Amino acid sequence: MESGDPLVSAEWLLKNFDAPDIRVLDATYFADFTNPPETGRQAWARGHIPGATFFDIDHVADDASPYPHMLPDAVKFSSRIRKLGVGDGNRIIVYDQNRFFASARVWWMLRVMGHTDVHVLDGGLAAWVEAGGGLEDLPPVVSERHFTPRVRSDLIMDSAGLEKAVGSARLAIIDARPDGRFFGRVPEPREGLKSGHIPGSVNLPGSALITEDGHMKSARQLANLFKDPMAPTVTTCGSGVTAAVTALALARLGNWDVAVYDGSWTEWASDPSRPIATEA
Structure with a gap:
């Protein structure tokens, strides 16, 4: 443990x-x-x-x-x-x-x-x-x-597993991209990808976890940013980098079992058959 x-x-x-x-x-x-x-x-x-x-x-x-x-x-x-x-x-x-x-x-x-x-x-x-x-x-x-x-395969989420979880209340999906990309108001930096988000996911930009001087916020400050820090959670972002910052923050709060969606939005949005949401 x-x-x-x-x-x-x-x-x-x-x-x-x-x-x-x-x-x-x-x-x-x-x-x-x-x-x-x-x-x-x-x-x-x-x-x-x-x-x-x-x-x-x-x-x-x-x-x-x-x-x-x-x-x-x-x-x-x-x-x-x-x-x-x-x-x-x-x-x-x-x-x-x-x-x-x-x-x-x-x-x-x-x-x-x-x-x-x-x-x-x-x-x-x-x-x-x-x-x-x-x-x-x-x-x-x-x-x-x-x-x-x-x-530890439980710390990795793939697209197939995430597709099964969409629409289910059993897993929190936290997207670490800036809100403009999450809500489809700003284009993705990677050419050919639509902006938007995985249905059912919530947005918490990775920048919100970091202080102005580049430290991670305290556990008390972080706790106010998550609805349920100990819930089963998968994190996602553009390509699986900022998503790990969210996983690190949740570990600081005691949740060490957070999975990272490795392919993140780059993989999800590359398949036109996958659903994309833009609403809150």
Whole structure:
């Protein structure tokens, strides 16, 4: 059973940084459609927490999927993460430089693969620097470790399962996209996709979970945003990244069993036979 807070503070990481079992991953990701000035890997190369390896969600992914950064199978995941020096017995701390984008996604991926000793650095790299942590721009020397996957399929939602749940009151569906896209007022950034939402889903933009300085809101603040934080829940977004931020917030409230719809709106709206709603 997972419990406690899925996030750690920069102060905690500074205090425990030299523990031999700790591994730090930089999961910075910028979506292409935002026209970022650099890639996540370039941001990592420019400056990262000492010893942190770069976790590329577009590389540790299902290469055969037509959708972006989909979760790979256990064999591919374990093969690629071993090369990052991460394996059994490690306490993993994931951070990013973009407001939990995509540290929460990597936190979820590791948990799907059965690794429970994983936390997200609250506030990301900025919090580390503010707390007095140093940076380096050299890649770390990595030794491969054995990683044993123990897949938790209950943390993954696919389109078939979600189609069965639509119209049912047994599962809360929370969409983390901005409300304009959710209600069909604003076009999707991915060409060819209609905007709107999965019927029966509710909108809670991922930005509502984050403070102005890039930390996740407190448990008390988060509790006011969810109708029933402990309800069986699946989260969705544009492509399965922001949805993991919602799952992280619900874990902070004690619900560790939230499933993420991996394909999210990119997959759902790609099939014209699936229903799309635009009303409240």
